[in-house]
Amino acid sequence: MSLGYKKYEKLSEKCEIRHASISKNESTVYYIDPSCTNNEKDDAIKMIDNLKKRKKRLVIFLIIVILSLLSIILFGTLCSDDVCALSISLNRKKLFSEHHLNNNINQHHDNNISSSSLNNKNSHLLLSYDDVLNDDFQNKFDINSNDVMVFLHIQKTGGTSFGRHLVRDLDLKRKCTCQRKKKRCYCFRPNRNENWLFSRYSTGWKCGLHADWTELTGCVDQELDKNEGETTKRRYFYITLLRSPISRYLSEFRHVQRGATWKNSRHFCLGRQATTEELPPCYTGDDWMDVALDDFADCESNLAANRQTRMLTDLALVNCYNKTGMSQKERDRIMLSSAKRNLAAMSFFGLTEYQKISQYIFEETFNLRFAIPFEQHNSTLSMQTYETLTDAQKKKIKDINALDIELYDFAKELMFQRFARLKAKDNDFEFHFSNLGSIRDKESFDWNTNIDNLN
Numbered sequence: 001m002s003l004g005y006k007k008y009e010k011l012s013e014k015c016e017i018r019h020a021s022i023s024k025n026e027s028t029v030y031y032i033d034p035s036c037t038n039n040e041k042d043d044a045i046k047m048i049d050n051l052k053k054r055k056k057r058l059v060i061f062l063i064i065v066i067l068s069l070l071s072i073i074l075f076g077t078l079c080s081d082d083v084c085a086l087s088i089s090l091n092r093k094k095l096f097s098e099h100h101l102n103n104n105i106n107q108h109h110d111n112n113i114s115s116s117s118l119n120n121k122n123s124h125l126l127l128s129y130d131d132v133l134n135d136d137f138q139n140k141f142d143i144n145s146n147d148v149m150v151f152l153h154i155q156k157t158g159g160t161s162f163g164r165h166l167v168r169d170l171d172l173k174r175k176c177t178c179q180r181k182k183k184r185c186y187c188f189r190p191n192r193n194e195n196w197l198f199s200r201y202s203t204g205w206k207c208g209l210h211a212d213w214t215e216l217t218g219c220v221d222q223e224l225d226k227n228e229g230e231t232t233k234r235r236y237f238y239i240t241l242l243r244s245p246i247s248r249y250l251s252e253f254r255h256v257q258r259g260a261t262w263k264n265s266r267h268f269c270l271g272r273q274a275t276t277e278e279l280p281p282c283y284t285g286d287d288w289m290d291v292a293l294d295d296f297a298d299c300e301s302n303l304a305a306n307r308q309t310r311m312l313t314d315l316a317l318v319n320c321y322n323k324t325g326m327s328q329k330e331r332d333r334i335m336l337s338s339a340k341r342n343l344a345a346m347s348f349f350g351l352t353e354y355q356k357i358s359q360y361i362f363e364e365t366f367n368l369r370f371a372i373p374f375e376q377h378n379s380t381l382s383m384q385t386y387e388t389l390t391d392a393q394k395k396k397i398k399d400i401n402a403l404d405i406e407l408y409d410f411a412k413e414l415m416f417q418r419f420a421r422l423k424a425k426d427n428d429f430e431f432h433f434s435n436l437g438s439i440r441d442k443e444s445f446d447w448n449t450n451i452d453n454l455n
């Protein structure tokens with residue numbers, strides 16, 4: 001067989017090496033100059049072997065690249081919605097935790113945080129504050145459509161009273177129908193028997209007792225589908241209340257001291273509940289009644305400390321309640337940043353210490369009116385208790401609630417920015433603000449035994 005040289009290459013100055021491609025099967029044959037010495041021939045052979053290995057690695061690399069590109073194209077075309085959504089969600093969470101969570105979020109908190117930053121792997125569409133407040137009426141809360149208001153109720157923030165306002169005092173075409181004995185209300189849309197409100201009094205604790213942001217965003221859609229017997233694409237408008245951290249913490253302490261436990265809370269995250277190793281109990285027996293403040297504050301697994309931050313955080317970003325994977329400092333940084341971001345993107349939040357402003361912001365945001373004004377409690381037993389504490393106790397409480405204190409400062413600044421923004425847009429602000437809750441007289445309805453005790 002005659003061989004035609006397609007290529008000539010001089011691989012060594014001392015020993016000439018040629019290689020030719022055989023036309024039939026494209027294999028390569030190398031020729032070494034016979035005049036080379038044995039050592040030169042050995043060097044040439046090694047050079048040839050290295051060349052063959054490099055070419056082989058190059059071919060393998062190119063094959064891998066080609067297969068990877070084909071896989072991406074096929075995956076994007078053929079994968080199911082659930083699988084694709086999960087992949088996107090995981091990548092989003094990685095990007096979110098590595099590049100977007102930082103301690104300077106308070107310098108950027110009023111920018112346009114899109115609702116897509118909150119959407120989870122279940123296509124759980126959350127409408128952000130900026131979505132609701134822009135001039136696009138498609139993003140306004142529509143009680144006649146598939147919109148659902150979700151109330152994230154944090155303990156001892158006045159949430160029970162606010163929850164009662166939602167089911168009893170909103171001026172609606174179709175009022176919520178409440179039952180005294182069950183302390184439950186049916187809050188249905190004007191045109192059909194579907195829930196527009198997901199809260200303690202309207203649906204009960206469907207996602208767990210005092211479910212947090214992580215639990216609600218992974219649960220609400222499924223529970224409503226189950227309750228209504230069909231799968232529906234809904235838009236969710238999340239709302240919550242915050243309270244000054246020291247007052248809230250002492251209020252929870254007093255509540256636990258009276259026998260409250262919230263031990264039925266699920267603490268569900270990434271498909272499982274927190275273990276006793278992750279959340280060891282602070283007490284033995286049925287409750288922690290008559291606990292001393294120092295004992296209450298010294299228990300490291302007591303969720304009363306920084307409760308508001310934890311309940312607004314995407315706990316998946318810090319591996320839920322497992323604290324072994326990162327330092328406490330890094331965990332705190334991520335949790336605080338996540339809580340700020342989630343709070344800023346919620347459709348509404350109010351502050352217990354600013355009832356009137358909170359009511360005005362809610363009404364202007366959702367274009368819904370309360371029939372009565374919210375009551376302001378300027379003095380509570382919790383703050384009176386705080387004044388009796390020692391300096392060491394005060395410092396301890398502030399230290400263990402440092403995240404909540406920073407979160408509340410952030411929330412307060414943001415709320416007043418929103419208030420100013422709404423006020424500037426309201427041509428009749430003075431009239432509206434001075435007449436909050438003056439729609440009509442309310443009929444008597446006594447739920448006093450279930451009013452949230454702010455003390």
